[in-house]
Structure formats: structure tokens, C-alpha cells
Amino acid sequence: xxxxxxxxxxxxxxxxxxxxxxxxxxxxxxxxxxxxxxxxxxxxxxxxxxxxxxxxxxxxxxxxxxxxxxxxxxxxxxxxxxxxxxxxxxxxxxxxxxxxxxxxxxxxxxxxxxxxxxxxxxxxxxxxxxxxxxxxxxxxxxxxxxxxxxxxxxxxxxxxxxxxxxxxxxxxxxxxxxxxxxxxxxxxxxxxxxxxxxxxxxxxxxxxxxxxxxxxxxxxxxxxxxxxxxxxxxxxxxxxxxxxxxxxxxxxxxxxxxxxxxxxxxxxxxxxxxxxxxxxxxxxxxxxxxxxxxxxxxxxxxxxxxxxxxxxxxxxxxxx
Numbered sequence: 001x002x003x004x005x006x007x008x009x010x011x012x013x014x015x016x017x018x019x020x021x022x023x024x025x026x027x028x029x030x031x032x033x034x035x036x037x038x039x040x041x042x043x044x045x046x047x048x049x050x051x052x053x054x055x056x057x058x059x060x061x062x063x064x065x066x067x068x069x070x071x072x073x074x075x076x077x078x079x080x081x082x083x084x085x086x087x088x089x090x091x092x093x094x095x096x097x098x099x100x101x102x103x104x105x106x107x108x109x110x111x112x113x114x115x116x117x118x119x120x121x122x123x124x125x126x127x128x129x130x131x132x133x134x135x136x137x138x139x140x141x142x143x144x145x146x147x148x149x150x151x152x153x154x155x156x157x158x159x160x161x162x163x164x165x166x167x168x169x170x171x172x173x174x175x176x177x178x179x180x181x182x183x184x185x186x187x188x189x190x191x192x193x194x195x196x197x198x199x200x201x202x203x204x205x206x207x208x209x210x211x212x213x214x215x216x217x218x219x220x221x222x223x224x225x226x227x228x229x230x231x232x233x234x235x236x237x238x239x240x241x242x243x244x245x246x247x248x249x250x251x252x253x254x255x256x257x258x259x260x261x262x263x264x265x266x267x268x269x270x271x272x273x274x275x276x277x278x279x280x281x282x283x284x285x286x287x288x289x290x291x292x293x294x295x296x297x298x299x300x301x302x303x304x305x306x307x308x309x310x311x312x313x314x315x316x317x318x319x320x
Contacts, residue, residue, distance in 0.1 A: 034098035039157030041287040043090035043109050052116035055083035055129075059136040066303035068148075069131035069139060070296045073104040079295075082130035082138050085116045085276075091126035092276060099153055099293040100229040100250040101309045110277045111287045122184050124283065127276030129193075131297050139297065140270035141192065145238035149301055151308035152275065153231045153293035154189060156200060156224050162187030162209055162279065162288060164201035170282065181281030189290065191274040192236070196243070196263055200224050200290075211258075213245060218258040225249045229293065231309055233301060241265045246301075246317060255305075255317040273297075 060072045060080030071079040073094040078084060086092050091114065095107045108126050115123045131139040141148065156162075165185040167175035175183035190198035199212045210222035224230070228250040235244040242262045246255040265271070275295060277288055298304040305311055 032098070032102070034102075035096035037097045037107075037155065037157060037291060038095070039159050039289045041109065041111060041289075043088065043111065045111060047087040047114070049115075049118065051118045052087045053083065053085050056136065057081060057083060059132045059134055061134045063134045064303075064307065066300055067296060067298040067307050068133055069298075070307050071106075071294050073106050073294075079106060079128060080132070081128035082132040082136075084128050085274075086126040087114045087116050092128060097155075097291055099155070099309075101153075101293070101311070103294050103310075105155065105291040105293050107289065107291055108276050109287065109289045110279060112283060112285050121181060122281040124281065125276065125278040127191075127274045127278055129274045130272045138272070140272050141195075141236075141238050142270050143239050143265055147235065147237045147239075148297060149299065149304045150234040150236070150273070150295070150297050151232065151304035152190065152295040153229050153308070154200065155229050155291040155293075156209070156226055157289065158227045160200070160209060160224065160226055160288070160290065161286060162199075162201040162277075163283075164199050164203055164212065165205070165282075169205055183282055184280035185282045186278075186280040187288070188278045189275065189292075190232075191278065192271050193274050194266060194269050195241075195271045198232075198245075211247075213243075213259055214261070214263060216259065216261065218245065218247065220247065220256060220258045222258075231255070231293075233304060235301065238265055238271075248313075253311075253313060255313055257317070 057078045058076055060070055060076055063070055073079050091109050092106060094104050097105045099105050110124055110126050117123050163185045164187055167183050170183045173182055186199060187201040188197045188199050196214050200209055202209050209224040211218045231248040233246040241264050245259040247258045248255045294308045296304045296308040
């Protein structure tokens with residue numbers, strides 16, 4: 001098993017008492033001060049070429065009933081994920097910024113040419129991959145998984161400029177014949193790899209960024225609440241492929257049902273979760289930064305909501 005990973009970057013990292021002195025997995029909002037988010041490039045740019053993937057990381061062994069995976073960025077240096085794809089330690093690390101519920105968030109930064117898989121084509125990313133149980137067994141989803149719930153939260157700064165553009169946006173380039181990096185553009189922040197993906201991106205030049213799942217915009221219009229936290233809960237029936245996505249923006253008590261659908265689960269393929277940022281090759285020299293709160297998998301809506309956010313609103317959630 002590899003040694004625990006801790007940020008070794010030369011970037012500016014603010015340390016607070018929560019980094020080293022935390023006895024409880026959750027702190028009440030405001031009890032430990034949150035640092036201000038810094039939405040610009042902080043990590044080193046000169047990273048040697050080559051594959052940068054680590055796996056079999058330390059699991060979170062402190063899981064309550066009804067929870068099969070939960071990140072803990074206070075106690076575990078890589079959150080509790082099974083693996084990581086990033087060019088260096090700085091690209092994914094907690095920096096002292098906290099969610100609207102008072103939990104430690106993890107900062108994600110992707111620069112041009114951040115290619116930890118060394119694919120050299122549409123492969124810029126910084127992602128954690130695969131949930132794992134308390135014994136360190138990788139969790140893969142399939143028809144035998146039944147119904148599962150997932151919870152997480154995102155903070156996109158006011159300068160967020162993620163894009164998910166059609167080929168027509170890159171005229172006069174001939175996208176059918178150009179190198180594939182010349183036109184492809186996307187910004188996936190959550191992947192059920194091999195089945196479905198959540199994007200937070202502009203769909204056309206100069207429009208506000210929106211959330212889409214499998215290229216379908218959320219039914220509330222999908223606008224990304226820049227400069228605020230947004231909580232999500234996914235419900236997936238892996239037997240039928242039906243899913244539902246609930247959303248709650250910072251300052252609201254109620255979850256809103258914002259998308260329902262069905263996507264066939266590929267036969268014989270084991271789906272796994274990836275989270276961070278995976279973006280296409282056409283980024284115009286841009287560096288993207290976002291923050292992610294606790295991420296959870298469990299057996300019920302109420303269980304994952306309580307673990308991820310410390311709230312209980314299932315009885316009041318919108319179902320229509």
C-alpha cells in the first residue's frame with residue numbers, strides 16, 4: 001500500500017486549527033473559521049510528463065449505519081477514496097475552505113496540460129476515483145447494486161468558466177479533420193464512469209454555466225450558483241437504470257427534484273464513481289479551480305443527507 005499522500009506543492013496553503021486539531025468528523029458551521037477560497041492558479045506549473053495514478057489509498061473505517069462510503073478530509077489525507085488521478089499532490093487537497101454546513105472542503109485545480117493518464121488527447125483532469133468500503137474494497141456498481149443514494153456538494157467561484165461547447169463554437173476550424181484536442185470541450189465534475197456524468201459548464205459562448213446530466217439540463221434551468229455552495233443527492237436504481245437528482249442551493253432548507261430519467265446500465269460493465277474535474281482538450285490556456293464537500297454513498301436519502309450535510313429534510317423534499 002502506498003504511503004499516505006499529503007500536499008507537497010509550493011502553492012499557498014492556509015493552515016487552520018481544523019487541519020490538525022479536529023476530534024469530530026463534522027464541526028458546526030462557524031465553530032472553526034473557514035478561509036476564503038482562492039480561485040486562481042496556485043499549484044506549480046512545471047510537472048514532468050508521465051502517468052500519475054495512485055490507488056489502494058487509506059479507506060474511511062468510521063462509517064455509520066446506512067453508509068457504505070464517506071469522505072473525511074479532516075482525518076484522511078486523500079479523503080477515503082480508493083485512488084487518485086492528478087499530476088501532483090497540490091491539484092486535489094483541502095485548503096481550509098469549508099462548506100456552508102461547516103465541513104472541510106477539498107480544492108481541485110486543473111491547469112493546461114495536466115494529463116495524469118499520459119493520454120495526450122482530451123485527458124486534462126484532477127480526479128479521485130472509486131469509492132471503497134471500510135475494509136478498503138473497491139465499490140463497483142452494476143445491476144446487483146440495487147438502489148443506492150449518493151450525496152455531495154460543489155462550490156464554483158464567480159470566475160468559473162468551464163465549457164461544454166459544440167463543434168460549431170470552434171469555427172472556422174474543421175472539427176471533423178482537426179486534431180481531436182482542437183474542438184473538444186467539456187467540464188465533468190462527477191462521473192458514474194461508463195454510465196452517466198454531471199457537467200457544470202457553458203453550453204454556448206458567453207452564456208452562464210449550467211448543470212447537465214448526460215447532456216440534459218436540470219429541470220430548474222440548471223444555472224450554477226456561482227460563489228455559493230450547492231448540495232446534490234443522486235438516487236440510482238442500478239437494476240432498471242432509473243435515476244433522480246435533487247438539488248439544494250446555499251441558503252435554502254429544501255431539496256428540489258431537478259431531474260429524473262432512465263439510462264440503460266451496460267451489461268457486464270462495472271460502473272465506478274469519479275469526482276474532481278475532467279475537461280476536454282480545447283481550454284484556451286485556462287486554469288480551472290473548484291471546491292467539493294463531503295461525498296457519500298448509502299442506502300437511503302436520509303442517511304446520505306445526514307452524513308454529507310448534517311441536515312434532515314427528507315420529509316420536506318420536493319418530489320414533483
